[in-house]
Amino acid sequence: AETLGTAAAQSGRYFGAAVAPHLGETDYESTLNREFSSVVAENAMKWDATEPSPGQFNFSGGDELVAYAKQRGKFVRGHTLVWHAQQPGWVQGLTGDTLRQAMRNHITKVAGHYAGKIDSWDVVNEAFEGDGSRRQSNLQKQLGNGWIEDAFRTARAADPKAKLCYNDYGTDGINAKSDAIYRMVQDFRARGVPIDCVGFQSHLASNSDLSTYRQNLQRFADLGVHVQITELDVGGSGAAQANVYRQVTQACMAVARCNGITVWGVTDKYSWRAQETPLLFNGNYQKKEAYGAVLAAL
Numbered sequence: 565a566e567t568l569g570t571a572a573a574q575s576g577r578y579f580g581a582a583v584a585p586h587l588g589e590t591d592y593e594s595t596l597n598r599e600f601s602s603v604v605a606e607n608a609m610k611w612d613a614t615e616p617s618p619g620q621f622n623f624s625g626g627d628e629l630v631a632y633a634k635q636r637g638k639f640v641r642g643h644t645l646v647w648h649a650q651q652p653g654w655v656q657g658l659t660g661d662t663l664r665q666a667m668r669n670h671i672t673k674v675a676g677h678y679a680g681k682i683d684s685w686d687v688v689n690e691a692f693e694g695d696g697s698r699r700q701s702n703l704q705k706q707l708g709n710g711w712i713e714d715a716f717r718t719a720r721a722a723d724p725k726a727k728l729c730y731n732d733y734g735t736d737g738i739n740a741k742s743d744a745i746y747r748m749v750q751d752f753r754a755r756g757v758p759i760d761c762v763g764f765q766s767h768l769a770s771n772s773d774l775s776t777y778r779q780n781l782q783r784f785a786d787l788g789v790h791v792q793i794t795e796l797d798v799g800g801s802g803a804a805q806a807n808v809y810r811q812v813t814q815a816c817m818a819v820a821r822c823n824g825i826t827v828w829g830v831t832d833k834y835s836w837r838a839q840e841t842p843l844l845f846n847g848n849y850q851k852k853e854a855y856g857a858v859l860a861a862l
C-alpha cells in the first residue's frame with residue numbers, strides 16, 4: 565500500500581518525521597517504519613544533548629537514531645549545530661574568541677562524528693527576528709555578523725558530503741524575515757560561502773496565510789539552493805487543518821528544488837504542541853484527514 569514515504573519517492577523527494585525517544589513503543593515504531601523515509605532527532609543532536617560539558621561529547625541518542633535509520637534505508641537530517649536555544653549552560657556565559665572556538669569545535673566534532681551519514685544539516689537555526697534584523701543572541705552579540713558564515717565554513721570542512729542548511733520559522737511567505745534570509749543566502753552564494761539549502765520550519769495554524777508560500781520557496785530555489793519543509797505541524801483539526809497541509813505539500817511539489825518535507829513528530833500525543841493536535845496521526849496512531857490530504861498531494 566502507498567505511504568507518505570513511497571508517494572514522495574515517486575518524485576525523488578523524502579517524507580520525514582522528527583523522532584523522540586519512543587522507539588520502544590510498538591505503534592510508534594511501526595508507524596515510523598511504514599510511513600516515513602527520513603528522520604531527524606527532535607532533541608538528541610542539539611548542543612545541550614551532544615556536548616553537556618566543554619569538550620565532553622555524548623552521541624548516544626543521535627547514534628541510536630542514525631543506526632535505526634541506516635538499518636531501514638532512511639535518510640537522516642541533522643538538527644541543529646548552532647542555535648541560541650538549548651545551549652548547555654557552560655556556553656551561555658562565554659565571550660569573544662572563547663565562544664568562537666567553542667562554536668567551531670562543537671561543529672567540527674558533531675558534524676565530524678556523523679560525517680557521511682547526514683543528508684542535510686541545519687547548521688544555523690533561527691538567527692533572524694521577524695523584522696529582518698539579526699537576533700541578538702550570545703553568538704551575534706559576541707561574534708558579530710560573521711558568525712553564520714563561520715559556522716557554515718566549519719561545517720563544510722567537517723562533513724563535505726552533507727547539504728548545509730539555514731533553518732528558520734515565520735518564513736511562510738514573502739515577509740521582512742524571509743527577505744533578510746533571502747539576502748543572506750544570495751550574498752553567501754555570490755561570495756562562495758558554502759550553503760546548499762534553506763529549511764522552512766512551517767509551524768502553522770489552520771488560519772495561516774499561505775498566499776505567498778510557494779512563491780517564497782521558488783525565489784530561494786532560484787538562488788540555486790534546495791528548499792525543504794523541515795518542521796511542519798498545523799494546529800487544528802478536520803478540513804481546515806487538512807487544507808493547510810495540502811497547500812504546503814502542493815507548494816513543495818510545485819518547486820523542483822523542494823526535495824523533502826519533514827513533520828515535527830509522528831503522533832499528536834507526543835507533539836511539542838500536543839494540545840493543538842498538529843500532526844498527521846492522532847494519539848491512537850490513526851490517520852487523520854490531514855494525512856489523506858498530504859498523501860493525495862504527493
Ligand code: XIL
Nearest residue numbers: 606607643644689733765795828836
Ligand atoms: C522543540 C522540541 O520539539 C521540544 O521537545 C523541545 O522541548 C524544544 O524544542 N524550532 C526548532 C525545534 O528548531 O528544535 C524545536 O523543537 C521547535 C521549534
